[in-house]
Amino acid sequence: MNQLRITTENRTRLETVIPLDTPYVIFIDPSNVCNQKCSYCPTGNLEMLSHTHRKPAVMNLELYKRIIDQCCVFPSVVKTLRLYKDGEPLLNANFAKMVRYARDTGRFGLIDTTSNGLLLNVRMTRDIVIAGLDRINLSVPKDYNESYIDNVAFLYKYGDGRLHVFAKIAGDYLTPDEREKFINDFAPITHAHAIEHTAPCWPWFEVVGVNPDVGVYGQKLEDKVNVCPYVFYQMAVNADGTVSVCFLDWCYGSTIGDLRDTTLMEIWNSRLLKAIQIQNLAGNRKAIPICSDCQQLKYGMPDNIDPYAKALLRRMK
DSSP states (O other): OOOOSSOOSSOOOGGGTOSOSSOSEEEEOSBSOOSOOOTTSGGGOHHHHTTSSOOOOBOOHHHHHHHHHHHTTSSSOEEEEEOOSSSOGGGSTTHHHHHHHHHHHTOEEEEEEEEOOTTOOHHHHHHHHHHTOOEEEEEOOTTOOHHHHHHHHHHHHHHTTTOEEEEEEEGGGOOHHHHHHHHHHHGGGSSEEEEEOOOOOSTTOOOTTOOTTBOTTSOBOOTTOOSOSHHHHEEEEOTTSEEESSTTOTTOOSEEEETTTSOHHHHHTOHHHHHHHHHHHTTOGGGSGGGTTOOHHHHSOOOOOGGGHHHHHHHHO
């Protein structure tokens, strides 16, 4: 039985809390490079990346600690710290140290990551579990093998009670037999699993093999949401220390600050971010370059604050 990767129950209604003094979710990308070249992910297209502002980067520990320290200045606890964005986070040799440093602050409700799991081994598993990682979303490769299954099984067993293990796979590229095998292999060794769909969510990146009838989680497509909710509750820190307006900014085309010369708090409260939020509420989201070709609001499951846009616009101004 498929289970959703995202939480849809007991969510805070954004229209009741906007504007937030503290972002609910902060993405920090430990590494924007990957050991896979998936056709449905822009990180796998090195030729295309070479023509963008994004350069290969693995975040150094000193910069990361400075960013975490800045997170601790916000008035409230950050609900979720997401240690991933564009690449494979476990390629950063300091990943476990990153988890531990954030955990020791006591200023994050949940610390999670998304990984293809190819670098998992006994030592890596022990390090990240002991460091205090709360959840890992495994993007299982289509060609996984018995060794991969063994590593996930150890992760599940060693982290039981401390680390939630979720396994997902791109089902659009699997045969019915491969789908059944995935379920049989991972249902016993994870807390939850799902066969998801690929979708053209990233702006300016074409995904081949998309099911035109359903969203990422198999839900019926309803292209109704106009106001992007993400810009009101999340921040996305790239591996080089720049900050993008959205976690879907794979090409660094919408950076709104650089943490090497400013702070998260300053960016969160900046006129630039507020202007982007107001532009969304005013119904002009598509005029924002990075948003013009984004399909996340169609293929994902975003919060819908459209009915409250006018009231929120008055509140924001």
